[in-house]
Structure formats: structure tokens, C-alpha cells
Amino acid sequence: MSEPSLEDVWAAHERIAGHVLRTPVLTCRSLDRMCGAELFFKCENFQKAGAFKIRGAANAVFSLGEAEASAGVATHSSGNHAAALALAASWRGVPAFVVMPENAPAVKKAAVAGYGATISFCRPTLEAREKALAEVVSRTGAAVVHPYNDDRVIAGAGTAALELLEDAPDLDAVVAPVGGGGLLSGTAVAAQALSPGTRVIGAEPGGADDAFRSLEAGRILPSVHPLTMADGLLTSLGDRTFPLIRRLVSRIVRVDEADIAQAMRHIFERMKLVVEPSAAVPLAALLGRSDEPLGPRVGLILSGGNVDLNRLPW
Amino acid sequence: MSEPSLEDVWAAHERIAGHVLRTPVLTCRSLDRMCGAELFFKCENFQKAGAFKIRGAANAVFSLGEAEASAGVATHSSGNHAAALALAASWRGVPAFVVMPENAPAVKKAAVAGYGATISFCRPTLEAREKALAEVVSRTGAAVVHPYNDDRVIAGAGTAALELLEDAPDLDAVVAPVGGGGLLSGTAVAAQALSPGTRVIGAEPGGADDAFRSLEAGRILPSVHPLTMADGLLTSLGDRTFPLIRRLVSRIVRVDEADIAQAMRHIFERMKLVVEPSAAVPLAALLGRSDEPLGPRVGLILSGGNVDLNRLPW
Numbered sequence: 189m190s191e192p193s194l195e196d197v198w199a200a201h202e203r204i205a206g207h208v209l210r211t212p213v214l215t216c217r218s219l220d221r222m223c224g225a226e227l228f229f230k231c232e233n234f235q236k237a238g239a240f241k242i243r244g245a246a247n248a249v250f251s252l253g254e255a256e257a258s259a260g261v262a263t264h265s266s267g268n269h270a271a272a273l274a275l276a277a278s279w280r281g282v283p284a285f286v287v288m289p290e291n292a293p294a295v296k297k298a299a300v301a302g303y304g305a306t307i308s309f310c311r312p313t314l315e316a317r318e319k320a321l322a323e324v325v326s327r328t329g330a331a332v333v334h335p336y337n338d339d340r341v342i343a344g345a346g347t348a349a350l351e352l353l354e355d356a357p358d359l360d361a362v363v364a365p366v367g368g369g370g371l372l373s374g375t376a377v378a379a380q381a382l383s384p385g386t387r388v389i390g391a392e393p394g395g396a397d398d399a400f401r402s403l404e405a406g407r408i409l410p411s412v413h414p415l416t417m418a419d420g421l422l423t424s425l426g427d428r429t430f431p432l433i434r435r436l437v438s439r440i441v442r443v444d445e446a447d448i449a450q451a452m453r454h455i456f457e458r459m460k461l462v463v464e465p466s467a468a469v470p471l472a473a474l475l476g477r478s479d480e481p482l483g484p485r486v487g488l489i490l491s492g493g494n495v496d497l498n499r500l501p502w
Numbered sequence: 503m504s505e506p507s508l509e510d511v512w513a514a515h516e517r518i519a520g521h522v523l524r525t526p527v528l529t530c531r532s533l534d535r536m537c538g539a540e541l542f543f544k545c546e547n548f549q550k551a552g553a554f555k556i557r558g559a560a561n562a563v564f565s566l567g568e569a570e571a572s573a574g575v576a577t578h579s580s581g582n583h584a585a586a587l588a589l590a591a592s593w594r595g596v597p598a599f600v601v602m603p604e605n606a607p608a609v610k611k612a613a614v615a616g617y618g619a620t621i622s623f624c625r626p627t628l629e630a631r632e633k634a635l636a637e638v639v640s641r642t643g644a645a646v647v648h649p650y651n652d653d654r655v656i657a658g659a660g661t662a663a664l665e666l667l668e669d670a671p672d673l674d675a676v677v678a679p680v681g682g683g684g685l686l687s688g689t690a691v692a693a694q695a696l697s698p699g700t701r702v703i704g705a706e707p708g709g710a711d712d713a714f715r716s717l718e719a720g721r722i723l724p725s726v727h728p729l730t731m732a733d734g735l736l737t738s739l740g741d742r743t744f745p746l747i748r749r750l751v752s753r754i755v756r757v758d759e760a761d762i763a764q765a766m767r768h769i770f771e772r773m774k775l776v777v778e779p780s781a782a783v784p785l786a787a788l789l790g791r792s793d794e795p796l797g798p799r800v801g802l803i804l805s806g807g808n809v810d811l812n813r814l815p816w
Contacts, residue, residue, distance in 0.1 A: 212526070233774045453811060460547045460807035462774040493774035497767060497816065 233493030247344030336370030337426030346374030360483020369429030420466035547807030561658030650684030651740030660688030674797020683743030734780035
């Protein structure tokens, strides 16, 4: 099975262009000074459904043939991917089936239902989720779209880096957060082919550092009890994302929780942007290393803005 | 003494163009649906020093002759105007003297000092402020730039509406918050001359409703004990802003505190933008009136983003 290539990212970009937003790239002088580099922030917090996830979900949904699509799409997720898949399915006019843990936050249940998906609740264990998803698929015939371990999702996620490098060429580095690795691997596929001199860096919470440990070990070592406020980054690399990351990503930088909260606050205060904790992890990886900057020009992907405003981490 | 005209706003725009940002105009489908109108948000929260205030301050500072400017500029303010004047003075390379009440928040003192201004502290009464300012002026010869009751400041503030109407033409209404009336009167001068079919509406907290009462009475009735979370709107109309507002503004809509907090939260959640409470007052004036919209196309000025993230109103 071949890996996603720049051509797949281009094809995804064309496929989803009429649906997703071309988000702006913003800059901030005071954060530049703090980091000792010129920073270019790709604002996926402004994206449809509030996160980059719609890029991969839409690419997967619009890649399906007519017959396959008509049975709908299905996934298990309690986060941004569930809402994104529901929205993408509504654009194509096909049903979406989402398995969510019964203890998912009410606001997330409401978002997924608001996009017209059919929700099945299950107990909050991976085993229960997978069983519930298998039941939904056998009953409906829906096509499963995994949140990250899917080449269509990886290629779709890579379209953010494609746009970032068009708007801010000649970057010395691009930093993306890493959870399951869909965004990081898609970013690496796009950046390495478009701009071979640009290093791709993953930024990972120390409390969910499976990507760091997996790259050290040379094989996938999933997080067992991941613990971080960056709730989009609790997942572990999969067999589609790991090889791409191993081959194309320069390094993984681990950050601690206090630095994530601090970076998130800087983005609110200095850039006047609402971002979720996961989106602040790349800036956290740059802050405090102005003595050893990643380069004069660094791109960062602000992955999403879906944060509970009643539980800001300060 | 003639009033500021569209020509003055154009001149201000040219004078400050190399210094202030041309902020973007953003839209939001879900807020459109809530308000029953297409909304165009002029994002002055992204502006230098975090608020539209730099437009008026920079216009005043760069309007001064060489000799006058060399003695510096002075004001009393504990808010966005103080930081804006300090920053504008630093651009021109002249001193800024700011009188602040001794109980001003540390973060505001730090911002003003960070732009290089000399701060004089006084007791937190209007009388003490004015006395301290008079002393500073007699000692330094600095030119006073009032936060809003100044034609240069009014013309500078009007440049935001100029850009808004260029980027989003044919608006049926423009809604701006009203405190001392600098932004609202400048907006009205620009909009009424550029686009006579566009109604200009002031949005005012019910707890600081001097503009509403003054227009009813036909004379300035200052707020005596204004009380609102919209800390940029505690001031009362002055003799330069009141006549413009009386002549050019269609109406003042009063909003209550719960609606301000709700509107602010919608802007955070739906638009992913950090705004201060004052900036949310125009949206508060539109929410819940979808049965009686101000028009199919409505502009709103998001006046600033300098909010204490430890004290969000929810």
C-alpha cells in the first residue's frame, strides 16, 4: 500500500476547496520577539467546525464513490473529528453515524447532533467504542473514516501546510501538534515535497509523548494513560502515520503543561485569538528557546479553537 | 469652530496609514443566523495596542507641528487611550506624559510604561486627574490629547468606518459602541458622507446610558455613577461629540449586562476572537431582535480586545 504523496495533498485541496475555508496566516510582533524568530500562524481555529479536522473528513467523504457514499460514513470520536465528519457528510447529503462515549461533554454531543449525525452512545472504553462502531457499520453499511489513521484524512490534513507555504514561503521550519499524527504526517508530506529545506517538527505534550517515544524506539509505543490538557492530543500514532513521521519529521519536541497554558494565554492576549490547548502546543515548543531558534522564519499550525470557555487553564 | 468632516477622516487615514493596521472585516454564518442579517465585523481587536484608540491618538500626534510636538503629548486615562497615546508618541519620537489613577490595574500601568511613557499617579477622582494633568502640562508644555472630545481623535476614529465601508459596501447600518462618543461620532461622520443610505446606530450599556438620555433631552446629561462591565464605555459625551451624534446618528440602543456577557461569549465561541466587553455591545444590541433586523447587511465595530482573562464575565 503506497503512502500519501504531495499529489494526494493537491488532489485533496482541489476536492475540498469549495467547502472548507482558506484560513488566514497571521503574525504577531510581540511573540516574534519572545521566540527570536518570525512566526507565521496558520489559523485553523477559524476553520469550519472550528478545527483543521474538516479538511481530512471532507477529503474522505468526497473521495467515496456514489454507491459507497450513499450508505453514509461512520466513526468513533468524542472530539473535533466527529463534528467534522458530520458536517462533511451533510455537505455531501449522506448520513453520518457517530459513536460517542456516554460521558462526552454535552456541548460536543450538541455540535455533532447539530450537524445532523446519528449518535450512538457507548461506555467510555476503547473496546466498547470499537464494538459499537462495528455494530453500526454492520447494520448500515456505512464507510468508516478513522480520525487520523487513514490516507485520505492524512492527505486532507496536509492541505493546511500547502496553503501555509503558499502564503509564507521559504519557512525554515513548520511546527504542528502531534496526537495520532494525522496533521503532523500530512504536514510533513506536503512540506518535504514542496519545500525540501523546511524542517517539520512535531510538538507533543510530555504527558502524552507516544510519538517521541515511538520515534526513539523505532516502533509504535502507544500512550497507556495519557494525561494532558491538550485534549486533542491524547491519541497515539497509527500504522499509517508512524512511518511517514519517522521518515519525514526532523524531531518531536515535548512540552510540559505549564508551558501549554502559558502559550495558550499568550495567543489569547497577544493575538486576540481563541484557541484550544492542543493548538498552543507548537508555540509552547518555541517559547523559552529564543537562544536556539528553529530558524528565522517558522510556521505554526493553530489546529483548532474549540475550547470550553468555562475551563480555561489559568 | 467647524466640525470634523469626511475630508478630515480621509486626511487622518492618509496620515496614520504607515503606522496603524488595516484590520480585517470578518463574517460569521452562525451569528448571521442568530441576528437575521448578514454581519460584517471590523476587527479593531487586532489593531496596534489592541484597540481602535490608536487611530485617534496617532492622528492627533502626527497632526502636531514640529515645535509643538517636540514638547510631547499628555493625557489622563486609565484605559486604551493612554496606551495608544504612548505608542503613537513613541512612533513620532516625542515624549508622552500620562496621568493615571494610582489604583489602575497593574497590567495597564505596565502597558503604558512599556511604550515608554512617563506616568504620574494621582488619586482616583476626576478632580485629582485634571489637577495632575494641568501640573504636568504647565511643567512640560506638552500638548493635551483628550481621549475623545477632540476633533483629531474623532476624525482618526472615523477611519475604521471608512475601511469597513470600503471592504463591505452598501451596508444598511453600522453599529458602534458609545462611551464618550469619539468612535460613534467619527463613524457617523464617515458613514453619512460616504454612504448616505447607511444608518449609524450607537450601542450603549444601560448602566451608562448618558448618550441615550442626552439625545432624549437634547443636551448633555453626563452619567453620574455609571456601572457596566464595558469598562471602555464609562465616560460621557463631550461638547465635540454630542452635536455630531445628535445630527448624524439614527438612534441609541441600550443593552443590559447579561446581554453584553452573552454577546461577548458568542464572539469568543463562534468567531474565535478575543474581545473586550465594550466591543461586544454592538452585537448585544442585535441579538434577540432578529424579528426586527436593522437591515440585510449590518456592520459592527469590534472596538478592542484588551480584556482581563482572569475576569471573564461567565
